[in-house]
Amino acid sequence: MADNADKPDDESVNETEATEAKPEAPATETPTAKADEAKPAVEVKKADEKKATEKKADEKPSASRPKMAPGSIGSPIHNTFVIAKREFISYFASPLGYIVIGMFLLLVGFLMFYPFAFLVIGRASLQPLFNSIAWLMPLIAPAIAMRTFAEESRTGTLEMLITQPVRDWEVIVGKFLGAMGLLAICLVATLSYPLAVSRMGQLDAGPVWGGYLGLLLAGGAYVSFGVMVSSYTKDQITAFFGAFIISALLFLLNKALIFFGQAAPVLEYICPDYHYTLLSRGVIDLRNILYFVSVIFVTLLATARSLDSRRWS
Amino acid sequence: MALKDVMIEARDLTKVYGLQRAVDRLSFEIREGEVVGFLGPNGAGKTTTMKILTCFISPSEGAATVAGFDVFEDPLEVRSVLGYLPQRAALYTEMGVVEYLQFIADLRAIPKDKQRAKIGEVVEVCGLKDELSKTIGQLSYGYRQRVGLAQALIHDPKILILDEPTADLDPNESAEVIEYIKRIGKTRTVMLSTHKLAEVKAACGRVLIINKGKIVADGAPDELASRSGRVRYVVGVDDREGLRTNGTARPAPGRDEVLDAVRAVVPGATAKLVEGGDKAHMVEVSHQGGADHRRDFFRMAVDRGWNLVELHREAVQLDEVFRQLTVGDEPRRSAAKASAKGKE
Numbered sequence: 001m002a003d004n005a006d007k008p009d010d011e012s013v014n015e016t017e018a019t020e021a022k023p024e025a026p027a028t029e030t031p032t033a034k035a036d037e038a039k040p041a042v043e044v045k046k047a048d049e050k051k052a053t054e055k056k057a058d059e060k061p062s063a064s065r066p067k068m069a070p071g072s073i074g075s076p077i078h079n080t081f082v083i084a085k086r087e088f089i090s091y092f093a094s095p096l097g098y099i100v101i102g103m104f105l106l107l108v109g110f111l112m113f114y115p116f117a118f119l120v121i122g123r124a125s126l127q128p129l130f131n132s133i134a135w136l137m138p139l140i141a142p143a144i145a146m147r148t149f150a151e152e153s154r155t156g157t158l159e160m161l162i163t164q165p166v167r168d169w170e171v172i173v174g175k176f177l178g179a180m181g182l183l184a185i186c187l188v189a190t191l192s193y194p195l196a197v198s199r200m201g202q203l204d205a206g207p208v209w210g211g212y213l214g215l216l217l218a219g220g221a222y223v224s225f226g227v228m229v230s231s232y233t234k235d236q237i238t239a240f241f242g243a244f245i246i247s248a249l250l251f252l253l254n255k256a257l258i259f260f261g262q263a264a265p266v267l268e269y270i271c272p273d274y275h276y277t278l279l280s281r282g283v284i285d286l287r288n289i290l291y292f293v294s295v296i297f298v299t300l301l302a303t304a305r306s307l308d309s310r311r312w313s
Numbered sequence: 314m315a316l317k318d319v320m321i322e323a324r325d326l327t328k329v330y331g332l333q334r335a336v337d338r339l340s341f342e343i344r345e346g347e348v349v350g351f352l353g354p355n356g357a358g359k360t361t362t363m364k365i366l367t368c369f370i371s372p373s374e375g376a377a378t379v380a381g382f383d384v385f386e387d388p389l390e391v392r393s394v395l396g397y398l399p400q401r402a403a404l405y406t407e408m409g410v411v412e413y414l415q416f417i418a419d420l421r422a423i424p425k426d427k428q429r430a431k432i433g434e435v436v437e438v439c440g441l442k443d444e445l446s447k448t449i450g451q452l453s454y455g456y457r458q459r460v461g462l463a464q465a466l467i468h469d470p471k472i473l474i475l476d477e478p479t480a481d482l483d484p485n486e487s488a489e490v491i492e493y494i495k496r497i498g499k500t501r502t503v504m505l506s507t508h509k510l511a512e513v514k515a516a517c518g519r520v521l522i523i524n525k526g527k528i529v530a531d532g533a534p535d536e537l538a539s540r541s542g543r544v545r546y547v548v549g550v551d552d553r554e555g556l557r558t559n560g561t562a563r564p565a566p567g568r569d570e571v572l573d574a575v576r577a578v579v580p581g582a583t584a585k586l587v588e589g590g591d592k593a594h595m596v597e598v599s600h601q602g603g604a605d606h607r608r609d610f611f612r613m614a615v616d617r618g619w620n621l622v623e624l625h626r627e628a629v630q631l632d633e634v635f636r637q638l639t640v641g642d643e644p645r646r647s648a649a650k651a652s653a654k655g656k657e
Binding site for chain 1: 364
């Protein structure tokens with residue numbers, strides 16, 4: 001009995017933490033043909049993984065059914081994509097998608113013209129735009145991510161989804177990417193500002209690209225908080241406020257450094273806005289990108305833990 | 314794995330929620346091609362067991378295999394071979410019927426070029442043809458249930474696990490679904506939970522009765538029904554006139570007269586007068602044993618010059634066995650022993 005109780009835990013660790021131990025592990029007891037076949041296919045799996053990391057850059061897939069080419073039907077990437085697509089489309093089946101985009105554009109417009117004085121500074125700079133969006137991210141990202149798991153566990157559709165032949169991380173990454181799709185739409189909708197400004201004067205392309213990349217990554221971090229909190233509750237509102245509080249606290253860290261004395265450099269490094277600011281200057285430093293990727297990765301791991309813990313409650 | 318054709322095997326499955334043991338050392342085997350009714354009162358552990366078998370939750374103790382795949386080791390394979398209809402199938406209400414089935418087909422790794430045909434097939438079979446233009450939210454519960462069933466069948470699974478497939482359906486729809494399960498059960502292994510006994514009798518070759526997380530009976534519906542061994546007769550004698558011979562009627566009997574006569578026919582039986590006879594004294598007789606006493610009752614009436622207006626005999630129904638097994642503790646234990654013996 002004790003054996004059995006331990007095994008699934010190991011199993012879930014393999015799955016959730018996406019380690020590569022999977023092909024060796026399952027062949028122990030059940031003499032299934034599939035487990036045996038899995039060994040020669042390790043090379044294929046490696047290739048699979050490389051592609052996957054390129055594509056998503058935030059999760060290392062374990063790819064325990066490695067017989068098919070990456071992206072082909074039934075493969076982890078395919079499953080993730082199918083789930084992401086459904087998640088993305090469903091935003092527009094309800095008012096939520098439109099409300100989020102509308103609110104976002106409205107607030108961006110307000111913030112950049114009023115507090116950030118877009119027209120007053122008299123230069124062809126997009127700093128006010130990026131500042132506005134950066135301030136809005138901790139609000140908008142939780143609103144996008146709040147329903148991902150909460151809604152599904154409230155209505156019960158999560159059971160139907162999880163009992164399909166999909167891995168937990170495929171569901172998590174799929175939902176994350178679906179939410180990121182909506183965030184990307186929001187960002188794309190603001191492209192009219194750089195386009196307009198580039199007509200008025202010489203626009204430095206570096207900070208624009210850096211800014212958008214930084215926003216996408218910072219947004220990704222906040223969305224991942226939203227996904228994680230959403231997986232712990234059945235209530236979207238709880239999910240929203242939970243994620244908003246986490247996001248806003250982290251966002252504000254580098255604005256309150258004088259209160260922290262010795263710990264200031266550490267806290268500054270933890271703050272997503274600090275890394276975003278560096279990126280938005282137009283210097284694309286790999287360390288900043290790595291920061292966001294790791295934050296997203298760790299948060300989604302925590303989400304996987306939360307999903308797995310449902311099995312044991 | 315004991316035998317090759319064992320499709321679902323549970324060994325000492327236990328699931329503890331807090332202090333409550335929802336499933337308590339449950340063991341059973343389901344063989345290829347069986348249609349098994351999983352029967353029990355609400356809260357007996359049916360749904361929990363099914364959720365374990367479909368790898369949605371993990372058991373606290375014990376092991377289970379589906380088509381030879383362990384629910385711990387190979388959850389993906391288990392889910393691939395299974396078709397599962399959860400209780401009150403929750404579907405994405407904003408999606409269209411076809412859109413939803415396509416989504417499931419994608420997750421089930423059905424190649425794109427075969428999806429149209431597959432979806433057409435399940436739509437036909439589940440009677441969804443006229444509802445294709447609607448979103449799932451616009452469907453009635455009965456139709457949503459059918460979409461759930463279609464979803465479970467789309468990959469042509471060898472094993473189907475259906476959790477109360479007829480719960481929200483009207484009687485016509487239930488009958489259709491049961492008819493359909495009978496049909497697919499010819500080539501597949503089906504495990505369905507329900508608390509409607511008529512459905513079990515209609516569709517299932519075998520019944521597992523579960524109560525408080527334990528199996529209390531296991532066998533064919535008829536066999537279970539006859540296990541209690543009790544037979545019931547209803548005897549009705551005309552209370553206005555007796556047998557007519559040569560134009561004159563013999564006198565009708567009194568109530569006690571009838572009761573005594575009946576008691577004399579089957580010694581040791583419990584007999585009691587029941588109300589509601591239509592111009593007749595009705596006696597209900599219940600007794601243990603296989604002998605058929607209908608002829609004796611007829612002779613009794615003729616010998617005494619009474620008009621026998623009603624007579625029927627029935628084995629105690631499955632409902633009653635179910636009640637005996639799931640209410641109170643004494644009969645439960647003995648039945649559990651009986652089922653354990655039956656297994657060996």
